[in-house]
Amino acid sequence: MSEKPFSDIRMETFTQGLWKDNPVFVMMLGLCPTLAVTNSAMNALAMGLATTFVLICSGLLVSLLRNVIPKQVRIASYIIIIATFVTMADYGIKAISLDVYQALGAFIQLIVVNCIILGRAEAYASKETPGKAMINGAGMGFGFTIALLCLGVVREIMGSGTFFGLQVMPDRFQTWSIFVLPPGGFFVLAGWLVLFSWLQERKVRREAV
Amino acid sequence: MDVNSPTFIFLNAFLINNFVLAMFLGLCPFLGVSGKIKTAGNMGLAVTFVMLVSSVCAFGLNLLLTRYDLEFLRLISYIAVIASAVQLVEMAIKRFSPALFRALGIFLPLITTNCAILGLALFQTAREYNFVQSLAFALGAGAGFSLALVLMAGLREKLELADVPSVARGAALSLMIAGLLSLAFMGFAGLGG
DSSP states (O other): OTTSOHHHHHHHHHHIIIIITOTTTTTOOOHHHHHHSTTSHHHHHHHHHHHHHHHHHHHHHHHHTTTTSOGGGHHHHHHHHHHHHHHHHHHHHHHHOHHHHHHHGGGTGGGGGOHHHHHHIIIIITTSOHHHHHHHHHHHHHHHHHHHHHHHHHHHHHHHSEETTEEOSOTTOOOOGGGTSHHHHHHHHHHHHHHHHHHHHHHHHHHHO | OOTTSHHHHHHIIIIITOTTTTTOOSHHHHHHSTTSHHHHHHHHHHHHHHHHHHHHHHHHHHHHHHHTTOGGGHHHHHHHHHHHHHHHHHHHHHHHOHHHHHHHTTHHHHGGGOHHHHHHHHHHHHTTOOHHHHHHHHHHHHHHHHHHHHHHHHHHHHHTTSOOOGGGTTHHHHHHHHHHHHHHHGGGGGGTO
16 A cells, blocks of 8 residues: 555545445444434434544544553543544534434434444554544545435335425325334345345356356 | 333333334344344343443432533443443452353443443433333333344344345344344334333
C-alpha cells in the first residue's frame, strides 16, 4: 500500500466501509438497531446518520487521545467517549424532530453498545491518525446507513406502500403488514444476505469459467 | 389484568414483547451463541443474573440522578455501572462457585456490550417502573432471552443435518429461523398486549 499516493489510500479507507467491509451485510455487526428501527425509511435514515455522527466524532477523539489513554483502561475510556457523543446525538435529535425521536425511542441511546463503534475505536482509531480515523468512521457510518436504507425502503414499500411517507403503490395494493412487524425485519435481512451470497457465488462461477 | 401489576410486566417482557424476538435486543449473542443448547442455557442464566443486578443498580442510580437534576449523565453512568456490575458478578461467581464460573467462561465479560442489559435499564427508566416492577421486568426479560436462545439453539441443532441451498447457509438461515420464531411469538399478543 506504501507506493500508492495519499489520496488513493484515503479513498480506500472510505470505500472499505461502504461496500467491501460493510458493517451489516459483511461483518454482521450492529444488528439490533438494524432490525429494530428499519420499519420506515425515515427512521432508518435518522438512525444511520446518528450512528455516523457518533462514529466520526468518537473516531476523532479516540485517535487524538491514542497516546494518552493507558492500555489497561482503554475499553472503559472508549465507552465513556462514545457515551458522551451518543448523549449529544440524543439531545440533538430530540431538538430537531420530536416525531423521529419518539419513533426511535431508546434505540438512539443504545448506539452506545453498537459493536460497530467500539470495534472501530479498538481496531482502527486507536492506531491511526485523526484524519484517517475520521474518514474510516465516515465510510463505516455511510455503509451502515446504506444497509439500514436497504432494509427500511423494502419494509416501508411492502409494509405500508409508501416511500419516505409518500404514497408509491397504487391504491389497490394490499399492504403486507408483516413487513413492518418484527418478523419482517428478520426475513428482509435474510433475503438481502441470500441475494448477496448468490451474486458472490455467480461471480466466482463466472471467473472459474 | 392490570397493566402495571408485576405479573403482567413479567409476562409482557417474557412472552408478549419478548426482548429478542419482538424488541430486537441482544441479537449478537442470540445469533452467535445459539449453536448448542447447553451453552445457550448457561448464557441465558448469566444474562438473567446480570439483568437483575443492573436493574437494581439502575433503579438506585436513577433516584440519585433525578434528585440532583443530572439526567443528562444517565447514559454514561448506566453503562459505567453495568460494566462494573458485570466485573463484580464475575469476581463473586469466581469466589463462591468456581463450577458455575467455568461453565459461563468467556460469556460473562461479553455481557457488558449486550444491548439487552442497557436496553432493560433504559426502558425501566422510561416507563417509570417502581422497584418491584423493575425486578419483575428484569426477571421477565431474562427469562424471555433465555427461552429465545434455547429455542433457537434447539432448532439450529436439528438443522445441522438439513440439506440447505449453499447460498442460504449460515447467517441467512439463522435469520430466517429467527423470523419464524418471531412470527410464532406474535401469537402471544393474545395474552393482552
